[in-house]
Amino acid sequence: MEAVRGELGFAGMTSVERDLEKVWVSERGLWQDGPPHELFRRLRSECPVHWTERISEYPEEAGYWSITTADDVHAVSRDWRTYSSERGGVTAVSDVFPIELIRAMFIGMDPPKHDRIKQLFQAGFTPKRIAAHSDEIRAIVVDVLERLEGRDSCDLVTDVAQPVVSRVIGSFMGIPPEDDAVWANLMNSTLGAGDPDLNPRGVQGVLENDIPEIFKRCRLMIADRQENPTDDLTSVLVHAEIDGQKLEEHEIVMGFFLLVAAGNDSTKATYCSGMRALIEHPDQRQLLLEDPSLIPSAVEESLRMFPAFAHFRRTTTCDTELNGQHFHEGDKIVMWYVSSNRDETRYEDPDRFDVRRNPEHQAFGAGGRHFCLGTALARLELRILLEETLARYPAMELAGTPTVVESPFLNQLKTLPVRLAP
Ligand code: HEM
Numbered sequence: 263m264e265a266v267r268g269e270l271g272f273a274g275m276t277s278v279e280r281d282l283e284k285v286w287v288s289e290r291g292l293w294q295d296g297p298p299h300e301l302f303r304r305l306r307s308e309c310p311v312h313w314t315e316r317i318s319e320y321p322e323e324a325g326y327w328s329i330t331t332a333d334d335v336h337a338v339s340r341d342w343r344t345y346s347s348e349r350g351g352v353t354a355v356s357d358v359f360p361i362e363l364i365r366a367m368f369i370g371m372d373p374p375k376h377d378r379i380k381q382l383f384q385a386g387f388t389p390k391r392i393a394a395h396s397d398e399i400r401a402i403v404v405d406v407l408e409r410l411e412g413r414d415s416c417d418l419v420t421d422v423a424q425p426v427v428s429r430v431i432g433s434f435m436g437i438p439p440e441d442d443a444v445w446a447n448l449m450n451s452t453l454g455a456g457d458p459d460l461n462p463r464g465v466q467g468v469l470e471n472d473i474p475e476i477f478k479r480c481r482l483m484i485a486d487r488q489e490n491p492t493d494d495l496t497s498v499l500v501h502a503e504i505d506g507q508k509l510e511e512h513e514i515v516m517g518f519f520l521l522v523a524a525g526n527d528s529t530k531a532t533y534c535s536g537m538r539a540l541i542e543h544p545d546q547r548q549l550l551l552e553d554p555s556l557i558p559s560a561v562e563e564s565l566r567m568f569p570a571f572a573h574f575r576r577t578t579t580c581d582t583e584l585n586g587q588h589f590h591e592g593d594k595i596v597m598w599y600v601s602s603n604r605d606e607t608r609y610e611d612p613d614r615f616d617v618r619r620n621p622e623h624q625a626f627g628a629g630g631r632h633f634c635l636g637t638a639l640a641r642l643e644l645r646i647l648l649e650e651t652l653a654r655y656p657a658m659e660l661a662g663t664p665t666v667v668e669s670p671f672l673n674q675l676k677t678l679p680v681r682l683a684p
Contacts, residue, residue, distance in 0.1 A: 286314045287328050287598075288354050288670035290456070296666045297572055297673060299613065302601035305330045311587040319456065320357050326575070326594035327587070330601040332608050332624060334585050338576055338597055339628035345595055347632060348372040350577030353671050354596045358455050358465050363473070366516035369632060376631060378504045379517070383495065383635060392638040399643055402429045403650045410682060415661045418537055418678040422651070423530040430643055431525025435518065436483070436494030444479075448472050449526045457668045459676060480515040495521060528570035529640045531674030532625075533647045536564030538678055539615045540652075541660055546617045551656050554649060559620035561644045566623035567615055569599040572673040574627070599624050600673055659684045 282304060285292075292298040305312050305328065312328040329335050338345045348371050350356060351364045364370035368379040385391065406425045410416055428442035437445060452472045454460030461467060487500040499517045502509050509517065540547040540560070550556050576595045583589065603623045604612035626634035634640070651658075662679035 282309045282312065285312075286316060286318065287312065287596075288314065288317055290319065290668060290670075293668060293670050294666075297600040299600070299604065302330055302598060302604070303606075306601060306605060310334060311585050317355060320355050323355055323357060324594060326354055326596045327589065328601075329584070329595060329597045330605075331585070332602040332605040332628070335597045335599065335602040335624055336628040337584060338595055339624075339630035339632070342372055342631050344579055344582050345576035346372050346579050347376070347576060349579060350575070350592070350594060352574050352576075354573060354575050354594065355671075358468060359473075360469075363512070363516055366510075366513045367520040368517065369520055373631060375504070379502070379509075380631075380635065382498055382502050383521075386495065386498070387635050387638060389638040392642055395639075396642060396646070398433065399430055400646050400650070402426055402433075403643075403646050407650055407654055413682060415679065415681045418680055419530065419534050419675055420677070423533050423647075426533075426647060427526055427530045427643065430529075430639070431522055434495050434525070434639075435522060436487075436492055436496045437522075441479075445522055446526055448476055448479075449523045452476070453523055453527055454667050454669060454672055457672075457676070460667060476519060477515055480518050481511070483518070484511065484514055524634075524636055525639070527672065527674070528636070529643045529647075531570035531672065532561075532564050532568060532640070533644055534675045534678050535568030535673075536560065536644070536648065537651065537658075537680075538660075538664055538675065539564065539567065540617075541658055541680070543615055546615060547652070547656075549617055550648070550652055554652070556617055557645055557648050557652075558641070560617040560648060561641060562621055562623065563615060563617055563619050564644070565625035566603045566609075566619075566621045567613075568673060569603055569623070569625035570673055571625075572600045572670055573598050574632070597628070599627075602628070655680075655682050657684055658682055 285301065287301070292301065310331045311334065312330065313325060314328060315325045317323045329338055347369065348365055351359070351361055352370050368376050371379070403426055406422055410421065416422065424446055425442065428446045429439060432439065432442050432445065451461040452468050455465050455468050463471060483496050484500055487497045491497045491501060496518060499509060499514045540550070550560055573596050575597070578589045578591055578593045578595060580591050581589065589595070603625060606612050609621060626637050659681045660679065661681040664678045665676045667674050667676045
């Protein structure tokens, strides 16, 4: 049975395995073509709070509760006292990163410390402050797209999205451009630990190679900013004081990691999934070509349908109840944004890609303390990326079958081969 679970998608399961109670939601076999939307549709209607007993790739890991509806994800996100980010980590699998490292990032802290560290950055990420970077971001996008001149085809993930997002977050952090590719590789292999292409050395390789390399490179940047403070975000971390105390070195390194990882990965994922949807739905692309003022709405629809992170996780701090289901203290609670963003009680015909929908969604979290810091930056980057790509290549076509990252956490394409101007 376990072997079958590992190899087949939900559609390929026998009727016995279609019994929802027996499904283990994060099994690799279910995610080979991206999120198992049909499974989530059934969970929302038949078993909205669902128990997964085990994760077969991580046999030591405890099982978890899946939260699949928008209302329940909202309730969990808002209640940090009951649903902690600090107690057990922020992803379904706890084994990849040591818990002390997760807790050194503010995404893995609870208030009050979380709020104090986040506050250090919030001023720099307001829509107004981010809008001031608009010209700079457009110049980065144009530069990357101009490198494609003379080519018939390219891969949108590696040739466009990756270099753009790396340079944008790199410029915020003070990373020199020549180091962008090294940082991107470190982030991709650490976050995509389970995907054999992104990380051929597996989880052990992350612990033995990637994390030490991240620490080594960060230490050099920290030493430099201690001597020569600049106005980049690395300097903010190095010189931050919380209640009169500086952050410890591992907190600075992991704060840096959090910002680079979040900036590197998510925007790339949404741009590529959104572009794929536009190529596959030429009528929707035509609407944007005729009226580019619809692009911000297309960005929101891409965020809704293809949230870059399939889930984040909390751990209960006490016995509690949600939607009629009892939880024990210490239970893992996994909020599936890939499901809540297609909740049919909130969206009409939720699987339809509609650039005019301009929806509210939970791709950035569902409010609450950990709501994404980078929303204004991500929205601006995505708008400029879509504007410039569509203006140059209005008839782009697929030039092969796109592949997805094999992960129940990262919801993103690994390759997106396109013909630029057929
Ligand atoms: C399409 C783009 C993006 C998506 C879909 C996204 C999604 C998310 C989500 C779902 C969370 C909530 C985590 C939780 O509830 O535990 C989050 C948190 C966060 N995001 Fe983003 N993100 C994006 C872009 C960015 C960018 C560009 C940055 C820039 C640095 C960023 C920085 C962060 C940080 C620092 C947090 C932690 C916030 C906290 O714990 O208070 N994100 N993001």
